Amino acid sequence: MGGDSKNNKMTIHNISICRCGNALSGGEKFTDEVVSRWAKKYPSVNYFGWSQSSVEPGVCGIRTVNILKDNPSLGDRFKILVRYFIIIFKSLKFVKKFDTEKNIIVSHFDAWPNMLFAFLLKLANPTAYWIAVTHNLVFPNPFLRQHIYIKKFRIPNFFEVYQWLNQKLFFLMQKKADLLACGNATNREELLKKNANLHVIRYGREYFGEPETSMENKLYDICFLGRFHTQKGTDEIPDILRRLKKSHDQKLSVIFIAPKESPKKGDYLGWLEKEIAEIGYDFKFLGPKYGVEKYNFLKKSKILLFPSFFESFGLVYLDAISVGTPVVEYDLPCYDTHRAGVLKASFRDNEAFAQNLKRLLIDQELYKIKSLEGYNYSKTFDWDITANGFESYFEDYCDR
Template sequence: MKLGIVYNNFLAPKFAGGGAIHSYEVVKRLSKFFNVVYYPSSPVFSWNREIVLQRAKEIEREGIKVSPEFYSILDDQEKFKVRGIKKFLLSDKIAREVSKRYTVDVDFLYEPDHTSFDIFYLGKSTKFGLTLHEPLFYNNSLRYLRRLIKFYKFNPYTGKGFYTRFLYNELYSKPKYKRILKKYKPTFIAAVSKGSLEESGLEGEVLFPGNAFDSELLKLRNGGKEDYIVFWSRLNQDKGIHEIPDIIKRIQSKLSKKVKLILMGRFFDKYNERLFWNKVKKYGLNVEYLGFVSKERLYDTVSKAKLLIYPTHVDGFSLVVLEALAVGTPVVAYGIPAIRSVYSGLSAVKIVKEFDQEDMSRKACEILSSTEEDIEEITNEPKLLDFLKLHSSWDNVANAIKNIIVKYSI
């Protein structure tokens, strides 16, 4: 069976996040089951030509054939290279134009990370499917607005705030995707968690498992704990960065002592970074900021923490939570749909109502007051160990996707 892959971030000039890792690991394995042809999608043609060519050669060395037409389209790159507001306004038009340059000669098309509109235009003449890693759009407008007002604050330097995010969803994402999904109906929509489908109001397949971690992380389990809390992710409002100092303050009040937070990652912008440190200074908190660290140091630090606090508002699965569990560290997280649908029922993940800082601090104190033996008991329960075994191999994820593709290609 010949499988076409439509995607952009294999050739991205910089790290493109967890969705790109998932896509790369999965497609590399799908090439063992199918005759895979890769169709780089329209965003690629806005990037540095030399980097794109280098990445394409690397992909081919991995056994993933790049469509020969890609190279002739790249020769005309200037026709499709747009930046700034034009990139936003013309993205749909450019996707249509690029798709016309490809000759699609496959049995099925697949987009592994819902980032390329091109899949809809290339899929006009064949069956196609896509996988969501975050909600495609937010279908419940009132609920989405109420949530945004609470966590997406106004940035005076950019002029952006909850209203810009809301209007983007209402005037661009939701109407555009609803129109295109109706006009070019996918053979299937899959998602790495039920939460992404739930938020978008869509029906589809839920991948199980939806993601994986490096099995080497399991070697870091049960190596002892030190008395600190950890947080790492994109340091922005979506992940609750502004709420973390308030939660730590509540924890200290309940425990009647100072607690240490180790923070890792990059801040989204200078304004949000300043707001965070102003709160830390105001509350007199003990925060050690390590910045963007190597994987070795990251996972070693997380494995020794007694707790990961994770007040996230936007997630499709959360590799952060998965990797924390892999190295034996319990988690307290907001119960947004993605977190609930993946991690409910695990004793090592305490799920609280979104925005409930009081309950989050209470659950955090319970874990911080526990002995190492108590923590090892909940992080080694049979249900969690079975969960980790399933999620410790990208082969399992690729097999889940392969089965869906085969099911719908018949």
């Protein structure tokens, strides 16, 4: 990068106004990690719906603007939609000419209020450099198929249509963006048609402790980490575990690190208990876990069960291999970067999925290989590299 004088002439405006609270999705984790790193080099303004500052105390030149006065309870999806309208209305007073010479706008999510705010800032400041970030794959038309991998007709629900239309609006508004940044190269060719300037994000790992690669030191056989949702493949879990029980008749312990409620089934815990009651495994539903507590449970688990259908990257894969826990997942294009510490089964081939679980449970040599190769691979994912990957764009812009 250029000298300090050049950096001080440039301000980064981070837009994340749909964020209310501090529970982290993969996209929110990206925001926190890169913003805190950029803040050490450049003056920065962070616009959040509501959030505690992600920047270390004492870093100069940082201003965080919370559109809302406090952290609202999220409620159901319709309440969130109403809140979006409130947030975008309240954010309009911040749409104005910037008072610094060079300005970079980074819209961190593709939700429409986030994009609309960034779009209006770009219109008010046409010489600013706008980076439009999406952490989603391109959604298929919900009227033609259920989702990208299951090709069958059904009437989509309101939020499937909403999600699809929201992304259509994102791609329309990002035409004004100078750079489109995405979290997965799967849709690269399609995205290049929408913006010739494309950057593929490489995510970073959070855990830097020692891994646990010995099966003997693990307390749990199988761990699921995520949300209970069809997209996450959780409807496949009962079938996978029944097949595992049939070929590997052992008493296993299975933990679920996830909220107990599901948008699809409501009381997912009750539904799952009913579906798998006859299997006889020791199931524990632990609720959501974060930070050190999450990694402690992952580290004590032999295998991560990851049956998700549709992910931009799948940070839980990286969470698992960074502590030495191998992963079993479906072999899908969106997991092309999942190259070590993993066994893959063809999509919805639950017999092969169960056999991969069995292989890791009974073959200690294979387990050791996958555990170590996964841990070593995890070290190639670094948030410093993620943040630095954008700085060539900053430098080119400042040199204009």
